[in-house]
Amino acid sequence: MIRMGIVGYGNLGRGTESAIMQNPDTSLYGIFSRRDPSTVKTVSGANVYNLDDILNHKGNIDVLIICGGSATDLPVQTPYLAEYFNVVDSFDTHAKIPEHFMNVDSAAKKGKNVAMISVGWDPGMFSLNRLYGEVILPEGKDYTFWGKGVSQGHSDAIRRIEGVIDARQYTIPVNSAVESVRKGENPELTTRQKHTRLCYVVAEENADKDRIEKEIVTMPNYFADYDTTVNFISAEEMKRDHSGIPHGGMVIRSGKTGMNKENTHIIEYNLKLDSNPEFTSSVIVAFARAAVRMSKEGISGCKTVFDVPPAYLSPKSAESLRKNLL
C-alpha cells in the first residue's frame, strides 16, 4: 500500500481523502491541518495531526498531497515539504509556474524527493492534451474553453462588493465559438467571444441592486472584458440550485496535414465534472502513485505531468496494461 498524507482539509483535501479510499493500492495515513486537530472532524474518520509536527511522521508517509491554495499556501508549503517528503500539489497560477518549479526543484533535489507540481485538470490533464495535440499536429492551433462551471475566484470577487451576501459565478463557453473551432475554421477569438459569465447574487434586503450589478459587470480583469449576466436570487434559491461545484471544459486542437495541407483533423478533450475538487484530487492521487514509483527508482527533483510515463499512473502491471488497454 502507498501511504499518503494530506496537508490542508478544505474542499480539495476532502476530495483527496475520498479519492485515496477509491484506489486499491493507496491508504490514508492522516490529515495535517493548521487548525487544532481536536476541532477537525474528517469524513472518513482519518487521523488528524498538527501541521507543525509533520516532520515527526516522515517514516510513515510515502507521499504528501498538499491541498492548499496557490496564492499564499503552496509557494511556501511545497518547497518546504519537498525537502522532507515526496509531494504533489495543484499549483495553478499559470504565470508563476516557472518560478514555483525552480523553488520546488532545488528543495526536492536537496532532500532526494520527487515533487510533482501543478497536477489536476488545468493545469494537468488539459496541459497534457495541449502537449499531445501540438506534437501530433504541429501545424495547427489549440483552444481551451472552460465551463460550464463555478469559478471560485470570480464568486469571491462578487462577494467582496458592498451589499452582497453570497454569490456564485458560472463561466460558460460561447457555443458558436466552440462550434467554429470544431469545424476546423481556426477562428481568432477575443476574450469576449470565448466565454460568457453568469452570476447569481444574494443581496442584502435594502441593497442597491443596480449599483451591485454595475460594479460586477465593470469590474476590471474579472468581468469587464466579458458579456456578464447578473441574476439576483434569494438565499434559499442559492442553497437549493447552486450548492454544487461543477466544472469542465475542453481543449481542442485543430490542425492540417498532407503535402498541400489539404486534410483537417480535430482533437477534442472534453470534461464534464460534477465536482471540480473531487475530480482534481482524483487526478492528483494517480500522479502521487507515479511520484512514489519514480522516487523508488532514484529519481528526484520537481516534475510535472509532462514528465510521467502514463504507465506509472496505474496500479496495474505493464503487461496487463498492454493486454487490456492498448
Add this chain to the structure above:
Amino acid sequence: MIRMGIVGYGNLGRGTESAIMQNPDTSLYGIFSRRDPSTVKTVSGANVYNLDDILNHKGNIDVLIICGGSATDLPVQTPYLAEYFNVVDSFDTHAKIPEHFMNVDSAAKKGKNVAMISVGWDPGMFSLNRLYGEVILPEGKDYTFWGKGVSQGHSDAIRRIEGVIDARQYTIPVNSAVESVRKGENPELTTRQKHTRLCYVVAEENADKDRIEKEIVTMPNYFADYDTTVNFISAEEMKRDHSGIPHGGMVIRSGKTGMNKENTHIIEYNLKLDSNPEFTSSVIVAFARAAVRMSKEGISGCKTVFDVPPAYLSPKSAESLRKNLL
C-alpha cells in the same frame, strides 16, 4: 535533425513522408521498398532504396518507421529490424500485441535499440485515453466508439464477394448510445447497439445485387452482428464521393467520485480525421522522436505509448513546455 527512414510506401508511408516534412527537427533519409526502387516515385522526391539493402544504411538513420500491415508484414519486419535500428510501428491487431511485444522486445534488447510498437490512434492515443481515464476514475466504465470512418478491412471483405468491383464501408457510432454514455448512464451495449455499418458497392453490370447484399449483411464477424445498410452506386459516384479515408471516434470514461459516489464525471477524447493514414503517421513521427531520445539515454527494448513521458514527444525544451503549455 533526427534522421528518419520509412519502410513501405503505401498510404501510411506517404503520410509519414508528409509528417516528417511538417516537423522542424526531423528529416527524411529515404524510403525502403520491396519494389524495384526505380519504379517508386515519391511525392517529396525522397530517395528510394531496396529494402534488402537496408543494413548498409545503418549509420545514417536514427529511427525507422515501419509502415507495413499488421497481418503479415509487421510480425516479421519489426522484430528483424529492431535488432539493427530504433524502430516504430503501428501494429494494430489488439489480441496479438502481447506476442508481438515479446518478439520485438528480445530483438531490440539484443541490438540495444528502442522499438516502439502499436503507435497511432487506436492502438495509440485511444489507448492512452483509456489509461488516463481509468487511473483518474477507477470506479467507472470506458467506451470506445469508432467512426464515422472508412474501415479498410471491411471494405476489402466486400470486395472479395463475387460480382463486386469496388466497395467502401463506413463504421458509424450509434448516436443514441453515444448520448447515453455522455449522460453518465453507463449503459450495457451490445455490438449492434454501438455501431452501424454503411456500405457503398460498385457491382458488375449483370451481378445479382440481392445476393451480394445478402452475402454482405450475413457475413460472420464482419457484418452479421451489425445493422448494415448496402447502397449500390456507380464507379463514378464511388470516385467522386468516396475517395477520402476519413476516420475518427471517441473514448469516453464515465466514473463516480465522492464518499457516496454522488458525483459523476465524463471524460471524452474525440477525434475527427480527414485522413486516417496521415493522422496515424503524425502520431508515429512524434513517438519516433521520443524513441530516439530514449535510445540516447541508454534505454532499450520494446516500448509502447504507455512508457513515454509526454515531454519526450516534443522538440521543445522542458522549460518551454512548462512555461507555455502547462
